[in-house]
Amino acid sequence: MAEQHRRICPFCEATCGLLLTCEGRTVTRVEGDKADPFSKGFICPKGAALADFDADPDRIKTPLIREDGEFREASWDEAFTYIDDQLATIKERHGRKAIAAYAGNPSIHNLSLVTYIPGLLKALASPNLFSASSVDQVPKQLVAAAMFGTGLTVPIPDIDRTDYMLIIGANPLVSNGSMMTAPDFGGRLKALQARGGRIVVIDPRFTQTAKLADAHYTIRPGSDAYFMFALVHTLYEEGLVKTGTLAEHCNGLDELEELAKDYSPEAVSERCGFDAAVIRQIARDIAAAPTATVYGRIGTCTQRFGTLASWLPDVIHILTGNMDREGGAMFTRPAHGPGNTKGEPGKGHGLRTGRRQSRVRGRDELFGEYPVACMAEEMDTPGEDQIRALITIAGNPVLSTPNSARLDAAMAGLDFMVSLDVYLNETTRHAHVILPGVSPLEGSHYDLAFSQLAVHNYARYTPAIFPVPEGQLDEWEILLRLMGVVAGMGSNADLKFLDTMVMTTLIQREVALPTSKIFGRGTDEILEGLTPRVGPDRMLDFMLRTGPYGEGFGADPDGVSLNKVIASGTGIDFGPLQSRIPQILRTPSGKIEVVPQCVAKDMARLRAGLAENKNGLLLIGRRHVRSNNSWLHNIPMLVKGKDRCTLTIHPDTAAAHGLIDGAPAKVRSRVGEVTVPVEVTDTIAPGVVSMPHGWGHDYSASQMGVAEAHAGVNSNILTDELELDEPSGNAVLCGIPVTIESV
Numbered sequence: 001m002a003e004q005h006r007r008i009c010p011f012c013e014a015t016c017g018l019l020l021t022c023e024g025r026t027v028t029r030v031e032g033d034k035a036d037p038f039s040k041g042f043i044c045p046k047g048a049a050l051a052d053f054d055a056d057p058d059r060i061k062t063p064l065i066r067e068d069g070e071f072r073e074a075s076w077d078e079a080f081t082y083i084d085d086q087l088a089t090i091k092e093r094h095g096r097k098a099i100a101a102y103a104g105n106p107s108i109h110n111l112s113l114v115t116y117i118p119g120l121l122k123a124l125a126s127p128n129l130f131s132a133s134s135v136d137q138v139p140k141q142l143v144a145a146a147m148f149g150t151g152l153t154v155p156i157p158d159i160d161r162t163d164y165m166l167i168i169g170a171n172p173l174v175s176n177g178s179m180m181t182a183p184d185f186g187g188r189l190k191a192l193q194a195r196g197g198r199i200v201v202i203d204p205r206f207t208q209t210a211k212l213a214d215a216h217y218t219i220r221p222g223s224d225a226y227f228m229f230a231l232v233h234t235l236y237e238e239g240l241v242k243t244g245t246l247a248e249h250c251n252g253l254d255e256l257e258e259l260a261k262d263y264s265p266e267a268v269s270e271r272c273g274f275d276a277a278v279i280r281q282i283a284r285d286i287a288a289a290p291t292a293t294v295y296g297r298i299g300t301c302t303q304r305f306g307t308l309a310s311w312l313p314d315v316i317h318i319l320t321g322n323m324d325r326e327g328g329a330m331f332t333r334p335a336h337g338p339g340n341t342k343g344e345p346g347k348g349h350g351l352r353t354g355r356r357q358s359r360v361r362g363r364d365e366l367f368g369e370y371p372v373a374c375m376a377e378e379m380d381t382p383g384e385d386q387i388r389a390l391i392t393i394a395g396n397p398v399l400s401t402p403n404s405a406r407l408d409a410a411m412a413g414l415d416f417m418v419s420l421d422v423y424l425n426e427t428t429r430h431a432h433v434i435l436p437g438v439s440p441l442e443g444s445h446y447d448l449a450f451s452q453l454a455v456h457n458y459a460r461y462t463p464a465i466f467p468v469p470e471g472q473l474d475e476w477e478i479l480l481r482l483m484g485v486v487a488g489m490g491s492n493a494d495l496k497f498l499d500t501m502v503m504t505t506l507i508q509r510e511v512a513l514p515t516s517k518i519f520g521r522g523t524d525e526i527l528e529g530l531t532p533r534v535g536p537d538r539m540l541d542f543m544l545r546t547g548p549y550g551e552g553f554g555a556d557p558d559g560v561s562l563n564k565v566i567a568s569g570t571g572i573d574f575g576p577l578q579s580r581i582p583q584i585l586r587t588p589s590g591k592i593e594v595v596p597q598c599v600a601k602d603m604a605r606l607r608a609g610l611a612e613n614k615n616g617l618l619l620i621g622r623r624h625v626r627s628n629n630s631w632l633h634n635i636p637m638l639v640k641g642k643d644r645c646t647l648t649i650h651p652d653t654a655a656a657h658g659l660i661d662g663a664p665a666k667v668r669s670r671v672g673e674v675t676v677p678v679e680v681t682d683t684i685a686p687g688v689v690s691m692p693h694g695w696g697h698d699y700s701a702s703q704m705g706v707a708e709a710h711a712g713v714n715s716n717i718l719t720d721e722l723e724l725d726e727p728s729g730n731a732v733l734c735g736i737p738v739t740i741e742s743v
Contacts, residue, residue, distance in 0.1 A: 005465045006033055006570065008447065009047040010109045010440045012628055014039065014176035014183040015447045017460070017570065018047050025466060027051035027441070037573045038458050039183035044176060045626045045638060050440065052635045058704050059422045060436040061472065069701075071424065071434070076473060079433050080481055080491035086416040086432065087485060090389045097359075097385040099486070100128035102375065104395020105136070105629050108449045110440070112476035113394060115448070115536045119502045120391075120479050123487040127356050127365065128378060128387055132629075134371045135401055136298070137179050139306035139728040142366060145351040146596030147314060149586025150339045151367055152452045155314055155329035156180055157293035158577055159188050159455055162327040163197045164289035166282065168224055169299020169309070169734070171207040174623045178297050181447075181454040186212065188455075198289070200282065202227065203299065204620055205648075205690060206683040218685040220273040221618045222735030224296065225305040225606060227272045227279065228312035229263035234283035235319050236260055242287070242321045249582050252594035256315065259595065259603060262610075271610055273685070287320050291327025299620065302733040306725035308606060311599050318594060323581070330577035331584050334451045335459040335560055336540065337547030340584045343515055348586025351596070359385050363729050371729030373402045373721040379410035389416040391482070394437065398426040399630040399696050402719040402731045403671045408699070420478055423634065424703040426696070435482075437475045441465045446540050459544065459560060460571030476535045499534055503527065506539065510546050517552030529553050537562065549574060598727040605726060617653070619667070619718060619736040621693045630694035633707040645695045645712030646679035647740075650686040654678065657740050664743040667691075669736055672717040675743055689740065691715040693733065 007018045017036025021029035030051050032043035053059075063079035064071040074082075090098055101121055107113040121129055133141070141151035148155075157165065159182055170178070172185040182188055189199055189212055201210040202219050210216035219227060235241050236257050247253060265276035272279075286292045294313035301310055314329065322328030333341065339348075354364035360377045363370055370378075375397065379387045390411070398408045411417065411430040419431040428434050446461045468474050473481070477495055480502075484493025507526045510516050518526060530538050541562035545551055549572075551559030565572055587593055626638040633639055647665055649657075659665050661680040666673055667689070676691060684690055696714025697707035716733075723732040 002028065007050070007441070007462045007465065008445045008460055009050065010445060011046040011050070011632065012044070012176050013178050013181050013450050013453070014042075014044070014185070015181055015450050015460070016042050016044070016047055016183045018043065018050065020051070020465065022465065027054060033570070035570050036460070037570055038456060038460060042184035042187065046628060046632060049632065049635045049638050052637060053632070054439045054441050056634060058634055058706070059439070060424060060434060061469070062436060064424070064434040066432050077491070079435060080485065083418050083433055083482070084485045084491035087389060090415055094388055095385065096124070096126045097128060098388040099124060099126050099391070100130065100375070100378070100387045100389070101126070101391040101393070102372070102395050102397055103131040103393045104397070104400070105132045106394040106631055109447075110394065110443070110475065111446050111448070111536045111540065112443055112474060113479070115539045116476045116479040116502070117393060120483045120486070123483045124391075127370075129369045130372045130375050131369055132372065132395060132400060133367070133369065134373065134729055135302065135731045135733065137301055138366060138730045139301045139310040139725055140179055142307055142351070142598060142728045143311045143314065143596075146598050147311070147593050148340075148584065149348045149350050152338060152449070153331060153340045153584060153586065154179060154453060155317060155323065156332060156453060156455055156577065157295045158291075158327050158330050159192065159293070160576070162192060162291050162293045164286060164292035165189070165192060165197070165199050166202070166286065166292070166294045167199065167209060167213070168202045168228070168294065168296040168313070170295055170297035171203070171209045171623055172295075172297070173208040173212065174625045175297070176625070179453055180295060180297075181450040198285070204685045204688045205622065217274065217278060220271065221299075221620050221688060222303045222305065223268070223272040224300050224303065225308040225312060226263060226268040226610065227274055228309065228316065229260060230265040230268045230279045231283040231286070232256070232312065232315055232319065233260040233263045234265060234280050235287060235316070237264070238284070240283065240287035241319045243318060244321045246318060246321070246323055246581070249585070249591050250318065250594050251589055251591045255595045262607060268610065286316065291325070292320060292322050293317065293327070293329050298623070299734050301730060302621070303735050304609070304723065304725060304732055305602070305606060306730045307598060307727040308602060315594065318592070324579050331580045332452055332454050332577060333457050333548055333574065333580065335457075335547050335549050335572070335574065336448055336451065336543035337550070338452055340586055341548045342513060343586070345583040346585050346590045348588070350587040359383070366729060371724060371731070372397065373724055373729065373731045375401065376403065376407040376410040376721060380406070380413060388414060390414055392417070392419045392421070392427060392431070394421060396425050396427045396630045398699070399694055399714055399716060402716060402721040404714055404716040405672055406721065420475065425630070426699040426702050429699065429701040435478050436472070437478070438468055438472060439466070442468050443474060444537055456576055457574035458571055459549075459565045459574070461540070461562065461565045463566070474535065500527070503530070503538060503542070506542060517546055517550060517555045521553065526553060602727050617738050617740060618688055619669070619738045620688060620690050620734045621715065622648070622690045624692060627692065627694060633695070633697060633710065634704040636706055639706060639710040643677065643712075645676070645692055647676045648679045648681050648684050648690045650684050650688070651680050651682060652686045653689070654680045658742050659740065660742070666741050666743050667718060668739045669718040669720060671720050674713045674715070674717050676713045689738065
């Protein structure tokens with residue numbers, strides 16, 4: 001008999017509500033949930049593929065151990081005994097620093113992983129921690145922490161109320177919005193235009209978003225910071241600055257004006273490939289609009305000046321009076337109570353970085369991690385504290401990180417590797433043990449990260465649709481068992497004890513906060529109040545009950561708990577974004593640091609780059625609505641159709657290099673070369689070429705049949721691990737110098 005279940009899509013940041021029709025253990029239909037208060041029935045191809053992902057025959061469901069180059073099935077006890085023996089030996093011989101960990105992009109979409117990875121990493125007690133953040137969004141987090149106090153205090157464009165939206169280096173009609181959770185981005189942009197608003201896109205490609213926009217301008221890859229500084233220069237020069245009452249909450253406005261003097265539109269025009277008069281007009285339009293917002297994303301983060309290009313949109317918001325007001329850029333108030341809702345309002349310790357440095361290159365840690373671009377050198381460079389063992393969690397860095405050929409070779413030389421993953425892929429083929437995760441439909445779901453980046457305040461939860469299969473471990477249980485291993489408690493540590501220990505630590509931290517709703521309460525009392533839940537649902541219930549809307553374990557009977565969110569059916573709507581400055585600030589000064597130290601230190605590099613040689617081909621990436629990095633390429637409905645892994649190139653550029661549409665070309669960078677089919681198109685600027693990210697499924701020993709049949713080319717063979725955004729350490733994936741020749 002068919003049953004219907006609601007589900008929040010776990011495949012991208014839009015977090016759309018889905019309605020699944022199931023017959024027994026089989027999903028027979030996936031559609032958008034029209035009753036969902038946030039997505040209102042919107043669905044993209046990734047969400048529609050959820051049933052196929054669940055039923056994928058290549059998905060690993062039993063632990064695997066590699067022996068003599070071949071994988072065999074093993075029991076959980078055998079797998080963890082082997083892991084315990086190997087990691088204990090490495091730790092005894094080489095110390096904790098010899099064991100590293102990497103968390104991939106899918107982990108942030110998974111409630112079990114996002115709640116229990118921190119405990120594992122703390123127990124590991126190694127400085128060698130890495131994640132996909134430093135090939136994606138860490139410049140944006142650095143700027144948020146430096147200006148406002150925490151890494152996820154990110155100003156979100158108030159798209160549903162704005163009159164003017166400038167989009168730079170982003171294609172939200174394809175990405176569904178990134179670092180900006182907004183289901184049906186296209187519908188929201190059309191609504192903006194319908195109410196008389198205007199959309200302007202700055203991008204080297206004529207993207208799907210650019211086609212919808214009122215105006216599109218191309219820009220030289222990697223020059224976004226110069227373009228936006230010219231906007232700031234124009235605002236000051238033409239007397240268009242109007243900070244209003246926000247000025248009293250700002251430090252550094254005078255310094256900002258001085259910094260902007262060198263970057264007139266005329267001074268940056270050639271560097272950007274942009275007409276100076278157009279730059280001035282855009283600045284005037286932003287200043288004149290009743291409300292305006294600037295949205296920059298992957299193209300602004302993954303370039304040489306990623307931090308500066310992530311900082312300047314918020315500078316423009318401040319100078320035009322659009323920071324923290326309706327229609328400008330605002331801050332969410334998440335129900336689960338993140339750091340900018342805790343403690344004394346308007347006060348905090350702010351950004352902390354550089355507490356340690358990486359062994360080989362001396363790169364500062366940021367948010368507890370080193371840049372992922374340093375991972376290979378930490379493995380293949382001999383010496384004390386060399387990485388000899390690695391734990392990967394839901395990631396495929398061999399495809400997704402810089403100079404992937406070097407990382408692939410470095411992983412092959414590790415003494416031991418363990419992976420928590422659902423696939424035997426290009427990375428996990430190096431593992432000695434693979435621990436399989438569960439289907440997304442076998443766990444509950446609540447978006448802790450993306451509710452902090454949403455264009456509307458809400459709380460939405462969906463329970464597991466199917467039980468975890470008998471004999472399988474849930475992902476949070478796997479992480480707890482790994483925690484027991486790395487903490488020296490053996491391969492069969494008491495999971496109930498470990499889970500209670502993790503929960504007790506959170507409670508003790510909360511009851512010690514004078515501003516908490518449960519300040520001074522007994523730990524045992526609060527723990528008892530969370531029964532009978534365990535695992536991530538217990539942790540989520542605690543967060544919601546102690547969060548800004550929470551019932552505080554009886555302190556506010558009308559407040560929120562997980563039970564109330566579940567009873568609502570589709571979630572609880574807390575309304576549109578509201579003004580939160582100064583309460584949201586967590587800087588030591590209690591003010592917005594308009595020119596933080598990480599920005600000021602990078603200005604010399606920006607000035608030097610203004611006169612750099614602008615000739616030569618530059619490679620950029622691109623997204624597709626049916627793709628999310630490397631982890632959805634084994635689903636037939638998401639890879640069918642025309643080959644998307646091509647090198648797009650302008651007709652003039654193709655002619656100059658003797659390239660023919662459909663024929664192969666060899667692309668070279670400092671670190672590698674690939675051969676890729678050419679796609680000649682006038683949707684990309686001359687002098688720029690583009691390849692998508694996350695392909696290259698032709699490595700031996702992986703077991704992903706559909707992905708291998710649509711292998712494509714790994715663009716990260718061309719990215720350079722030595723080219724980073726200096727302040728953040730983020731990899732440069734946009735604006736890579738390349739040469740091209742026909743094959």
